[in-house]
Amino acid sequence: MGQLTAEDRGFIEAALLQNMSVSKIALHLNRHRSTIYREIKRNTMKQGRDSWLGPMPYQATSASNLTSMRRRETRSKKKTTPQLLKKITYYLQLKFSPEQIAFGVKGIPVCTNTIYNWIYNGVLEFDIKGLRRRGRRYKRKLVHKKEAQFKRPEKKWFEDHSIANRSVAANHRLEFGHWEADSVLSVRHSTTALATFVERRTRRYKTYKMAKKTSHNMYKAMCQLLKDHPGAVKSITCDRGSEFINQGYVGLIESKGTKIYLANAYSPQERGCNENHNGLLREYYPKGTDFSKVDQQELNQAVESINNRPRKTLNWKSAQLVFHKELRKATLI
Structure with missing residues (x-):
């Protein structure tokens, strides 16, 4: 195998945040564990001796920079x-x-x-x-900071995660446990955003606050969804926003048994259920709302109100009732 790539280092950073063992990281990347140990040891930034902050976490960007600096120094000495x-x-x-x-x-x-x-x-x-x-x-010509840090995956990766690969049962809402995801932005001067999820068959809606719309925060929101509903999240369909297409985080979610699908570009209708529920949430929090001033408990109350409404598409039953009925059935299987 060749040198570790930026994608490999991104996965290592994400995996270490989740306390994944070095052996599992090596297995996932098809590398020897000594390679991963050496990468973490050599390319983790260290605090000063007298620092009270303790050791810094491994960071993919810093690791790439340290490797490049080391190579330049070696080449310079030789030349x-x-x-x-x-x-x-x-x-x-x-x-x-x-x-x-x-x-x-x-x-x-x-x-x-x-x-x-x-x-x-x-x-x-x-x-x-x-x-x-x-x-x-x-x-x-200056490269925008966001463009410099974020590298879009290759075309093959998008094809592997295309919504075209989603099962017929999920497409026609015949199977429980398939969700749609999106993010809802705050007022312009605020970085706070919401991660929103809706279960396609039962229309049950969930939202989580994020300090910022990033792939790391979206990953944490997805982990919370899996924790809140163990065994009830078989797949999540997202758009192609940068918060959803970090290959390292997508790999970690899929390692937990949840498949990630990506809708086609400029096709919000492929996640129409989620788009509709985000519109319902706007009845409580109109555009221009600063979500940094809305706590999670207040947000949960608004979502609970939406979930308890009778729905025509559910034969006038609530999403909350139908979701728990499907959840009990899934548990018995």
Whole structure:
């Protein structure tokens, strides 16, 4: 196997948060457990000796950065020779730019950035002000922080989790335990959001507060749903928002026996039941509501009111009543 990927490190971070053993992580990633032990030990940021915070948790982004830094240092040490430094300095004094030296001079085995770094770090005895534009680099197009941190899965991953793979029984509401999920945003200046779930057959609705609409918080909400209804969550169908398509968290949920399906892009009708119930919730909390000022208990009361309404589609029975009836039947099987 090759080096660990960003996806692998994302899974390790998520798994460690759930106290998954190193052996299970290695089995899931098809790696030797020594590889995982070494990855965690070498790429976990450490606090100072006198820090009272204790050891920091493993973080995928930090691990990737530490690995890249280590590789750069190794490469730099191997490439630096007195002859090479003398040659680069000679051309710098001739007013060649680092880019012209890297690409236009034969026998230069380093890239433009390496030459700049050697100048900045004092490896090359050359005054930075002697460079063209006095060493100021050309500005590059900035990548949005969210885009830099989040990497969308490959097309094959989406195909494997497509709603097209959902069973006929789930599609036609013939089987209990298939849910739809969504997130409801707060007022613009607030980061607080809601994770909402509805069971397709019985229309029972559940909501959980999230401090922020992130994949980690959505994962915790799904775990809470599984904890509140053990054995009653066979699948969850979501849209393709970033909070639902973190491969590490999806893998953890599916390892608990719950399949994740993704609706097609721009197809809210494929999760129409959830969309409808979010509309019912807006009767209590109109758009513009700051959910940071609404506690979970108050939210539960609104949801309970929705679940206790008689429904025409349920022969005028409530979702609460039908859900518990189906739950008892499932328990007896």
